[in-house]
Amino acid sequence: MALETSDYRQREESITYSTESAGQGETHELLTLNIGPHHPATHGVLRLIATLEGEVVRDIKPIIGYVHTGIEKTAEDKAYWKVIPVIERMDYVSYYFNAMAFCGAVEDLLGIEVPERAQYLRVIHLELNRIVSHLIWLGTSALDLGAISMFWYCFREREKVLDLMEMSSGQRMHTRYFQVGGVFEDIPRGFARKLSGFLADMPTRADQYANLLEKNQIVLERLRGTCPLDEASLLALGVTGPLLRAAGNPWDLRKAAPYSSYDKFQFRIPVGTVGDNYDRYRVRHAEIYESVKIIEQALEGLPEGPFITPDRKVALPPRHELATSMEALIHHFKLVTEGFRVPPGESYYPIEGPRGELGCFVRADGSGKPARVHMRDPSFTNLQALAPMVRDSYIADLIATLAMLDPILGGIDR
Amino acid sequence: MPDATGLELTAHELRDGNEESILGTEFQRRRAVLLAAPAHVPLVLRVLHGKGYTFLASLHGVDYFPEEPRLGVLYELLDMQAVDRISVKTRVSTADPHVPTATEIHPGAEFPEREVYDMFGVVFDGHPDLRRILMPEDFEGYPQRRDYPVGGEPVLFTYNEERSYGKWQ
Secondary structure (H helix, E strand, O other), X not given: OOOOOOHHHHHHOOOOOOOOOOOOOHHHOEEEEEEOOEEHHHOEEOEEEEEEEOOEEEEEEEEOOOOOOOHHHHHOOOOHHHHXXXXXXXXXXXXHHHHHHHHHHHHHHHOOOOOHHHHXXXXXXXXXXHHHHHHHHHHHHHHHOOOHHHHHHHHHHHHHHHHHHHHHHOOOOOOOOEEXXXXXXXXXXXXXXHHHHHHHHHHHHHHHHHHHHHOOHHHHHHHOOOOOOOHHHHHXXXXXXXXXXXXXXOOOHHHHOOOOOHHHOOOOOOOOOOOOHHHHHHHHHXXXXXXXXXXXHHHHOOOOOOOEOOOOOOOOOOHHHHOOOHHHHHHHHHHHHHOXXXXXXXXXXXXXXXXXXXXXXXXXXXXXXXXXXXXEOHHHHHHHHHHHHHOOEEHXXXXXXXXXXXXXHHHHHO | OOXXXXXXXXXXXXXXXXXXXXXXXXXXXXXXXXXXXXHHHHHHHHHHHHOOOOEEEEEEEEEOOOOOOOEEEEEEEEEOOOOEEEEEEEEEOOOOOXXXXXXXXXXXXXXXXXXXXXXXXXXXEOOOOOOOOOOOOOXXXXXXXXXXXXXXXXXXXXXXXXXXXXXXO
């Protein structure tokens, strides 16, 4: 009995399976292979339609949208400060960065200055988040290459960072710690000591990862010289972040256009030479050390002062004022019930995320809700570089390249 | 970001190339925007590319409902040598939402243009592969438009695919 295909299935078949003539008879047939959307090596719900000639990838088409949740649309229906929790869930591995880009864009529209202590606290948490993001990338990538133990080691250190995040904000992930105008709370007592302990530990741990991976012949052979892409092609495709730096371009917004006091810290930007998978691995691995250095300096030089803007029209008044000040109570009530209004305008606020330029575009129409929120997610743009990278290489290298590309599907589909 | 004078000079330079290419400028605290005529967007991008704005950082759509023309497409350009940003904005109506593609100048515009088409219904003429990218292929409507309601979207499973969107009308 022939099953009648539904309208949806018929339309699904309209996806063009790109073909290329191998032109050498039956022995050189092209095979179209579907990878995903549910596949452990795709780092999320990514579907790849690969055209193979034997073991060689001739073309690849990424199909995305399986975890599209309409966060940008949801954000238009929420007051500004309620947008932060939903926007943190876009790129679910780098939540502090999403919040930072959004808060930065709104602060830009409001024209408010963030206190220096808040900027430093933001830097500490951003860099902790960068370490977490790179640890997840390293663990899962090594898993793809067959090094299962790496996963446990990386997640062991990640737990420590999550404990720190829990300490400062009460949440382990999606902390909603960054607020418009500053951060939610000051760091608690004991945080600095615990953080110092972690910072003293982390470089040694990173050394151990390197010892495990870089003396492993299998890992080296799968990474070295595989799937390079030159700097010019990467720039044309809009690729930023570690992928671009691996190709030798030291573009990093923390240095090029410093935001949130990044100009006060001494750090270096790791760059690669040829832009192959090994360089991509080395650049991210080296960034862990640099993040540790930045946090050390930020903790050392953490200035005294308020942790959120004193502007009562934007930030909640401190709890103790509510019992004594009528004005504070009114501000609190107004902020919690309807939020604050943002003057009409548009802002694009780019920051350096763990995967590249993360820019948040916010359009305000004068009401208490944003009229448009758009996140320029680096994973989304970087995914375009996958096809040129893996064309004419082995399918095993495709898996390694996808791992080194570090796409986060929550960020791609938003 | 160029200052207000620099932005006007750039606009004049572009107008010298083509009188109708630039409709105006917008200058804000941290933002310089060139308002381009939809048909001349590739020309504007090409001239800016020659001036050093070689990197397309972001491309996104905006719905300016209830203003007319309603839809806007924004190109956030970046000059990596001078660390300088400039934005190009073009406005189209929902009745005739056509903008020439930027993929010939910036190949990286392919995915973002598909997203704008998917979410706002702006058609990029000359785009190599203009299909929906985030929504399902058979989705009807443009969800990021301001008049598209929030919520109530059924999740597509195999058991309800007969009754789900694309079928229910």
